[in-house]
Amino acid sequence: MSFADRIRHCNNYDPARAIPLWAGDHRIGWLRRDNAEALGCHREVFAVERDEARLLATGDADAVSRSVDEVVETLVAERHLPKWRNETFDVAPRWGAPPIFRLDRGAVPFFGVRAYGVHLNGYRRDGDRYWLWIGKRASNKQVAPGKLDNIVAGGIGNGYGAAATLAKEAEEEAAIPAAMIARAVSAGALSYRMETKLGIRDDVMFVYDLEVPDDFTPANSDGEIASFELMPLTTILDRIRTSTNFKFNVNLVILDFAVRHGVLRPDDPEYLDVANGLHRPLD
Amino acid sequence: MSFADRIRHCNNYDPARAIPLWAGDHRIGWLRRDNAEALGCHREVFAVERDEARLLATGDADAVSRSVDEVVETLVAERHLPKWRNETFDVAPRWGAPPIFRLDRGAVPFFGVRAYGVHLNGYRRDGDRYWLWIGKRASNKQVAPGKLDNIVAGGIGNGYGAAATLAKEAEEEAAIPAAMIARAVSAGALSYRMETKLGIRDDVMFVYDLEVPDDFTPANSDGEIASFELMPLTTILDRIRTSTNFKFNVNLVILDFAVRHGVLRPDDPEYLDVANGLHRPLD
Numbered sequence: 001m002s003f004a005d006r007i008r009h010c011n012n013y014d015p016a017r018a019i020p021l022w023a024g025d026h027r028i029g030w031l032r033r034d035n036a037e038a039l040g041c042h043r044e045v046f047a048v049e050r051d052e053a054r055l056l057a058t059g060d061a062d063a064v065s066r067s068v069d070e071v072v073e074t075l076v077a078e079r080h081l082p083k084w085r086n087e088t089f090d091v092a093p094r095w096g097a098p099p100i101f102r103l104d105r106g107a108v109p110f111f112g113v114r115a116y117g118v119h120l121n122g123y124r125r126d127g128d129r130y131w132l133w134i135g136k137r138a139s140n141k142q143v144a145p146g147k148l149d150n151i152v153a154g155g156i157g158n159g160y161g162a163a164a165t166l167a168k169e170a171e172e173e174a175a176i177p178a179a180m181i182a183r184a185v186s187a188g189a190l191s192y193r194m195e196t197k198l199g200i201r202d203d204v205m206f207v208y209d210l211e212v213p214d215d216f217t218p219a220n221s222d223g224e225i226a227s228f229e230l231m232p233l234t235t236i237l238d239r240i241r242t243s244t245n246f247k248f249n250v251n252l253v254i255l256d257f258a259v260r261h262g263v264l265r266p267d268d269p270e271y272l273d274v275a276n277g278l279h280r281p282l283d
Numbered sequence: 284m285s286f287a288d289r290i291r292h293c294n295n296y297d298p299a300r301a302i303p304l305w306a307g308d309h310r311i312g313w314l315r316r317d318n319a320e321a322l323g324c325h326r327e328v329f330a331v332e333r334d335e336a337r338l339l340a341t342g343d344a345d346a347v348s349r350s351v352d353e354v355v356e357t358l359v360a361e362r363h364l365p366k367w368r369n370e371t372f373d374v375a376p377r378w379g380a381p382p383i384f385r386l387d388r389g390a391v392p393f394f395g396v397r398a399y400g401v402h403l404n405g406y407r408r409d410g411d412r413y414w415l416w417i418g419k420r421a422s423n424k425q426v427a428p429g430k431l432d433n434i435v436a437g438g439i440g441n442g443y444g445a446a447a448t449l450a451k452e453a454e455e456e457a458a459i460p461a462a463m464i465a466r467a468v469s470a471g472a473l474s475y476r477m478e479t480k481l482g483i484r485d486d487v488m489f490v491y492d493l494e495v496p497d498d499f500t501p502a503n504s505d506g507e508i509a510s511f512e513l514m515p516l517t518t519i520l521d522r523i524r525t526s527t528n529f530k531f532n533v534n535l536v537i538l539d540f541a542v543r544h545g546v547l548r549p550d551d552p553e554y555l556d557v558a559n560g561l562h563r564p565l566d
Binding site: 189 | 361377470549550552558559564
């Protein structure tokens with residue numbers, strides 16, 4: 001068991017098992033071949049060939065979203081897709097560009113479109129010793145139930161920026177007040193591409209650090225986190241190395257925190273695997 | 284002119300123009316095709332074929348180094364290589380592994396072996412405003428004369444670790460005392476692959492941050508830096524975006540500093556190009 005195992009787990013994507021999904025000149029998704037097959041009969045919205053698929057629906061983002069939604073509805077009925085999550089993500093040629101359409105979050109891995117999220121390291125420190133507030137995910141979560149998590153994390157829904165998503169989730173997930181989350185420091189972006197039961201996760205995580213006061217204790221109000229615990233970073237790193245207690249992508253966020261704060265250093269044999277491996281090229 | 288231009292400049296490597304250099308099962312270098320041709324007549328030490336080359340010399344690191352040195356001597360005499368620099372770098376299958384041989388620094392780009400260096404961001408801050416101490420490289424430097432540089436930077440010579448190299452260079456280049464450099468924080472590793480006049484630079488930079496006291500002024504003692512100036516980070520970022528005043532790889536180190544400290548944030552249109560592009564995969 002090693003740090004590199006955690007990173008490999010999030011990058012198990014195999015290009016031979018998927019085909020690109022195009023919108024005009026932009027590659028906007030990766031369809032696993034079984035998902036591509038399921039999509040093949042919706043010929044008015046998608047053209048699916050052997051080695052690539054293409055979005056055919058035209059019009060503004062509202063019009064294209066409606067066309068895609070009709071396809072998604074059928075896919076849910078046919079059980080190719082899980083239930084709707086009633087939260088939509090922007091699908092755009094690149095981060096910050098105007099969306100081509102909006103997609104229900106439940107359908108994101110089916111199409112393998114890039115999804116963006118925020119993760120917050122809520123920490124306390126004494127000299128060079130660090131502690132992180134760690135949440136335990138509720139046992140009824142759809143993804144990674146019962147796994148350990150950052151103090152705050154969430155997907156960036158359509159129309160939201162990274163900082164606005166962080167503030168919203170900080171309040172809902174951990175009762176972090178607006179004045180406190182305003183002090184969070186944007187600290188980078190991590191990326192991975194992972195095949196799951198549903199398809200391909202092509203994820204970018206914007207990471208933030210927040211030094212929290214000694215008298216602050218997070219409290220969850222949306223039912224997504226069962227409990228919080230303040231854990232020494234050295235203990236957390238041991239558990240990351242030797243267990244899968246943490247949610248798959250949270251391992252990456254905490255390893256990045258340890259690298260940036262000099263807790264993992266170049267004399268660690270895995271240092272370059274970690275420092276480099278957290279940043280999959282955004283091709 | 285953009286931040287991404289600076290990153291692209293350091294990653295202008297074109298795989299079609301080079302062949303891999305192998306030592307047993309390990310790919311240890313990238314030979315540009317003209318360099319491979321120059322190496323072709325040294326058949327007792329290297330086997331050069333159309334699409335790959337192989338180190339033939341055997342024995343311990345001392346013995347292999349002697350064999351390679353003889354080849355380097357001829358290459359220098361034939362003007363395929365610049366003058367010796369009388370400083371050797373370890374050539375190893377991976378960072379931290381025992382070296383297969385040691386190579387004069389002047390020959391590193393000819394063989395395209397991976398080189399490791401340290402770069403220090405020497406900063407002052409007031410709230411979320413940052414200043415960096417910036418050096419101006421001496422006009423007689425072999426690489427990037429007259430360009431702007433970090434307060435301290437240097438290659439990791441054979442037998443040195445990253446932290447030991449940082450301490451040595453901090454004293455020689457900027458008169459940073461041992462007690463002060465001991466407070467530097469290891470903050471990550473950046474990577475790029477660049478074709479230069481001499482061959483291929485396949486570089487990893489270990490980056491460190493040091494908050495320096497207000498009453499500290501760096502002073503150079505080895506003649507490599509002509510002068511130092513304390514510059515606001517916002518001014519530096521403007522110059523990085525609009526000029527090539529900074530040494531090619533120093534642009535990357537400072538962009539990483541700006542990302543990690545929340546000065547460049549996800550709402551910058553180039554954010555992901557920067558945050559992701561500083562970490563070329565170490566294949």
